[in-house]
Amino acid sequence: MTTSSDHVFVCGGSGFIGLNLIRHLTRPGSSWGAVKALVRSAEGAARVRVAGGEPVFGDLLDEVGAWRGAAAGAAYVVNCAQPAVTSSPSERSAMDRSLLRSLDTSRLRRVVMVFGSSYFGRTEEGDSLDETVTMRRPTGLGPSYAPGVRALRSIGEDLDWVAAFPGGVYGRGTWFLEHCLRSIQRAEPVVLRDPPAIWPYIHIEDCVRALEFLMTVDRARLDVLGREVILADDEPVPMSRFVDYMSQAVGKPTRLSLLSEEALRELLPPFYSGQLSANMAHKNARLKRLGFDLKYPHVREGILALDLPRH
DSSP: OOOTTOOEEEETTTSHHHHHHHHHHTSTTOOOOOEEEEESSHHHHHHHHHHTOEEEEOOTTOTTOTHHHHHHTOSEEEEOOOOOTTSOHHHHHHHHHHHHHHOOTTTOOEEEEEOOGGGTBOOOTTOOBOTTOSSOBOOTTHHHHHHHHHHHHHHOTTSOEEEEEEOEEESTTOHHHHHHHHHHHTTOOEEEESSOOEEOEEEHHHHHHHHHHHHHSOHHHHHHHOSEEEEOOSOOEEHHHHHHHHHHHHTOOOOEEEEOHHHHHHHSOHHHHHHHHOOOOBOOHHHHHHTOOOSOOSHHHHHHHTOOOOO
């Protein structure tokens, strides 16, 4: 944990994962101390303050910005910042490069870089994969993560790092859950691929708990088991099953509209049609071997815990 002169620095602090991480690290009884968060707007700063953090204005793409002092003075850094879905892959790599150059390795205890399991990419029907896979088929933002992962691998022992790859993080405010919830509430069919894509999911509470765990998990265990860690619950499931659990939770029946991948591309923007089309049966074996215990090991339990509005 931090001392009175250290702090945690969270990049992307006003985003969904970042805000929930700040709330978690500043919860009553926490011993983490000050949590500073990089923000780009007054609205983002207000959200960070409400969550319990101290906003630091700046942009990772500004390689000489004053934010670099907050990064260099941190005992722990967690990078939750993500580029826009319409950005080029080079934007995320530029953000990662700028952050890594700002760190003071003599002070820093660990940096956790948050990417996404789309880096490992698509799986064939009936197959699954973990962090040991060599033939990757990245999808969505996945290609933009590769330069940052290579940069971490090349740094050597001077920097204690972990690369975290969350699967489909769900909670109120996440795009897929809200997409399904709106359709269910309006008695409209939920649009999915035919057959529905299989995804690894993780409840937002387990996601931020896992990030906290990776901030301090024993370095020797990381050296043995690996520093690239998929964050997911115990069972990847078809999107249709996710919708079924939501329907049960809100007490309202739902219908599915199953479309071909080609039809989805015609109906939706590229990022969203790609997300709905990609099988990503990713496993959490390394996270479990490192010693992390999930609170919600299955989507069914996690959705019920969200206390969705019933009808």
